[in-house]
Amino acid sequence: MITGTRITASPGAGRSLALLALWVVAPTALAASAAAAVAQKQAAPTSGQSSSVRYYSMSDFTHVEKIDAHMHVHGPADHLMVQVIADHFRILTIDVDYPDYPPINEQRRDALSLRARYPGRVAFATTFSVKGFGAPGWSESAVRDIDADMAQGAVGVKIWKNIGMTLRDPDGSYVMPDDPRLEPVIAHLEREHIVLLGHQAEPLNCWLPPEKMTVRSDLEYFRAHPQYYMYQHPEMPSHDAILAARDRMLRAHPKLVFDSVHLASLEWDVDKVADFLDRFPNARVDVAARMVHLEYQAASRHDKVRQFLIRYQDRILYGSDDAYGPGDTEAAAVAAVHADWIADWRFLATADIMHSDDFDAPFHGLHLPREMIDKIYRRNARELFPHGWDLPAQQVMAHSHQSVTVTEVVR
Numbered sequence: 001m002i003t004g005t006r007i008t009a010s011p012g013a014g015r016s017l018a019l020l021a022l023w024v025v026a027p028t029a030l031a032a033s034a035a036a037a038v039a040q041k042q043a044a045p046t047s048g049q050s051s052s053v054r055y056y057s058m059s060d061f062t063h064v065e066k067i068d069a070h071m072h073v074h075g076p077a078d079h080l081m082v083q084v085i086a087d088h089f090r091i092l093t094i095d096v097d098y099p100d101y102p103p104i105n106e107q108r109r110d111a112l113s114l115r116a117r118y119p120g121r122v123a124f125a126t127t128f129s130v131k132g133f134g135a136p137g138w139s140e141s142a143v144r145d146i147d148a149d150m151a152q153g154a155v156g157v158k159i160w161k162n163i164g165m166t167l168r169d170p171d172g173s174y175v176m177p178d179d180p181r182l183e184p185v186i187a188h189l190e191r192e193h194i195v196l197l198g199h200q201a202e203p204l205n206c207w208l209p210p211e212k213m214t215v216r217s218d219l220e221y222f223r224a225h226p227q228y229y230m231y232q233h234p235e236m237p238s239h240d241a242i243l244a245a246r247d248r249m250l251r252a253h254p255k256l257v258f259d260s261v262h263l264a265s266l267e268w269d270v271d272k273v274a275d276f277l278d279r280f281p282n283a284r285v286d287v288a289a290r291m292v293h294l295e296y297q298a299a300s301r302h303d304k305v306r307q308f309l310i311r312y313q314d315r316i317l318y319g320s321d322d323a324y325g326p327g328d329t330e331a332a333a334v335a336a337v338h339a340d341w342i343a344d345w346r347f348l349a350t351a352d353i354m355h356s357d358d359f360d361a362p363f364h365g366l367h368l369p370r371e372m373i374d375k376i377y378r379r380n381a382r383e384l385f386p387h388g389w390d391l392p393a394q395q396v397m398a399h400s401h402q403s404v405t406v407t408e409v410v411r
Helices: 027-043 078-086 104-117 138-151 180-191 216-224 239-252 270-279 291-311 331-349 370-384 393-399
Strands: 066-073 089-094 122-127 156-159 195-198 258-260 283-286 353-356 359-364
Touching: 066 104, 066 370, 078 089, 078 104, 078 331, 089 104, 104 122, 122 138, 138 180, 180 195, 180 239, 270 283, 270 291, 291 331, 291 353, 291 359, 291 370, 331 370
Parallel strands: 066 089, 089 122, 122 156, 156 195, 195 258, 258 283
Antiparallel strands: 353 359
């Protein structure tokens, strides 16, 4: 059973989701509700055309096609998908080798079901299990599983923070991202041009005493997940050691396409993220569960944060890291996802004065130009995962006349 919190720190205060009990719903009723929401949305007038040609406003939120390229969706999720469609999103749900999530085969089953039931709306990334790591044949088995999932439509492969933080050899040493036993898997991804989505380490706050943490949500997360609070485990690898091992892996595979999620675990300083992107030209980053760190920096260095996003506008993906399921009963859980999406749009698209429960100082939204919003929210994900949200060929004709459910307003 999922615990109801994100599987990484820094979600932003109040942004973890309640877990749900399984509920079987009527798909036809939900489809009708979703279609009605899209029809109402598409009928609404476009705002900001005359006076704000280069910028979006809050009223544009439901009109602009967007992709959340970092979610973890389990179970039927029909109620969530109603909101996804109403808010004009497509989603990437990412499987993770996480003990508090359903087994990997169940995550795969749910992702494939969502993709089939909501064609063109859902993409998924697979992962590999570290069970049996180091045993003869482990890497060959991992590669076979990855290839089987890619054949079923996966758009990438996730490597999680258990490598570097929890997985150990029999002698007690930690397995790091550049471990030679991972080499056959990483080399296969590089050779086959398969995107690797990498979550290594945690926010730097994870290695700091509570009084030095920059955002309150990290303190809350590590209180709830002490096994990942490295400050209390000085015998475990340091933040620098884990990221150095990741970087060695990337240098050994210069053609590997790498989506370094969570701002590459360099969230405390956009200059550090910029340096990472400069050193690894095939890497991208997403902002999943790290928006609060951009907000924190924007409170005192607004222009610096804004210029970072402008400079690297082609290599940054929007993602929330919201987890949903495996049940599908409570409206509050769907509302929490919607609230996250609204708050993030306000920060990136407007110049509004904002406040966070995570820190005391007010901050302004970044007011990014429309073209850059489109890249961060859609175009960069489309480029990185070019067929992720394609309609199945056999369904194109069947859906071509259903403009309410298929046609998108693209700006």
